Amino acid sequence: MARSSFQFTSESVSEGHPDKVADRISDTVVDAFLAQDPEARVACETLVTTQRIVLAGEVRATKPGHTKEQNEAFTQSIIDSLEPLVRAAVRDIGYEQDGFHWETASYECHLHAQSADIAVGVDASGNKDEGAGDQGIMFGYASNETPELMPATLAYSHRILKRLAELRHGGEKRLEPDAKSQVTLRYENGRPVAATSIVVSTQHARGLSQAQVAGVVKPVVLSVLPEGFVTDETVWHINPTGVFEIGGPDGDAGLTGRKIIVDTYGGAAPHGGGAFSGKDPTKVDRSAAYACRYLAKNVVAAGLADRCTIQISYAIGVAEPQSIHVDMHGTGKVAETLLEDKLLGFIGGATPRAIREHLGLNKPIYARTAAYGHFGREPDADGGFGWEKTDLVDQLKALV
Structure with a gap:
């Protein structure tokens, strides 16, 4: 039986926290690639420390009709364009300190082409739909204790x-x-x-x-x-x-993906363990976690529960989810099994491509997510935070 009286704690960190500086830079890279190729592949990790910025990871950008060599040159041209974008991101945060300055910090980029082994398993080909970029479990959560349906x-x-x-x-x-x-x-x-x-x-x-x-x-x-x-x-x-x-990277080194609880639900819900920042939306660590939040938020917004947690799981290279689990924490107005049967159909079966198309994720909308949480935000006109929309409410109410 759930406790009704208790104390609970959550934390946040600012845009200038070293780990968040790293997240902002990694998502700036994601946006740079998606702006040039909506189907780009990006897995970018960033390290920041005293007067130093280091990027590493795998990337790929293509153009229709281009040869392999032309696409390699296209990808490299985007890599070569990143330094001023990275420095502008650090400047926007506000770092002009002796120990970390947007203009004078050393910059190293070690991004390289995506692994062919990953690409062949994930890309769509022939009758094979695009598969998940990795195995894993993703969670989404919503609670009616705040207007944005987040833990207070x-x-x-x-x-x-x-x-x-x-x-x-x-x-x-x-x-x-x-x-x-x-x-x-x-x-x-x-x-x-x-x-x-x-x-x-x-x-x-x-x-x-x-x-x-x-x-x-x-x-x-x-x-x-x-x-x-x-x-x-x-x-x-x-x-x-x-x-x-x-403070900042001068006081402590920062790395991409080290604030996953701050990014999500402050410990009020489970987390599958995968970070979001630096990953393009073909990576289900990011896109499926957004889909889980979207579904959970709509369930609560429709009045079907006061709280809702949703889990979806994937296998690498396989398009269809392996499972869905719905938990309404004893507050549900409908059977959880009913939602498990219906919810994925609302987003095209929750394949990686269906999620991206339903939520409009193949856009340069990610740098803005790097601080103050990926959830509980207002949807933007250009598609940013589109997973925060509550446009499934009428369909869900019809299930009652």
Whole structure:
């Protein structure tokens, strides 16, 4: 039996966190390739550290009618165009520090052609549909505890850091790009009612005291949390180490894909283990996780459950999912087996290509996902965050 009264915690990290800098760069590479070839293959890993940016991985871009040699040259031309795009991404985050500067950091690119063994198993050919880029399990989740149908602890953690970043980009000179947040909420009868603990660590200009940093941070937290959530019993920790002047890649190395819980549901739901950033949408680690969120969100938006977790699994080179599992955590208004029978049909059977076509994923829409979560965002007019649409609600309501 599910507990109705408990405490739960989620964390977030800012766009300037070293791992998020790496995610942003890797997704900038994805966007650069998809802008030139919507069917491009990209698996890009990024390392950032003191005054150094290193890219590695596999890529492929093609044009209809081109020879193998022409496609190789086309792919290389995109690789050769990446450096200014990468530097622009770092500049947009705000890094102009001695230890990590968008203009002067060394840049190394070790991207190379995609493995032929992977390509032959994944590409469509003859009567064979495009297969999954790897085996794996993907999860999606939704909860009606916030308007965006996300866990409240994660939603508030993201909002705190996003507001701080907006202040910094708006000219707040006391703040620097690297930051982390953590929100603990008390739940009663399954609903969040109060904040028991708030933790925020933010990189700051030299010479600021903890009290001065708190003077910037506390009003932001109070503006994000619902009225009455912060009480005299709320425990605050703002820059608990005392000084946070050296941050970002200069303070700690960053790697693509190390913040997968921040990217998804803050620990409130299972995770299959695969990261999103740096991967084109043929990789089911990314596209099928988006599809699972899309389906779970529509189930909750349709009022069929208060909470919903969906799992889909794949085998490498095989188009059709191996399984689907639906869990409505005892809150469902219809049988979970009914949804397991119907949901995949709403997205063309959930093959990799069907997911990409239904959600419009073959577009350069990924750099924007690298910070503040891949889920719980507003869909963009150009197709960004299209997996957050609730356009299946009427079809799902008809199942009741």
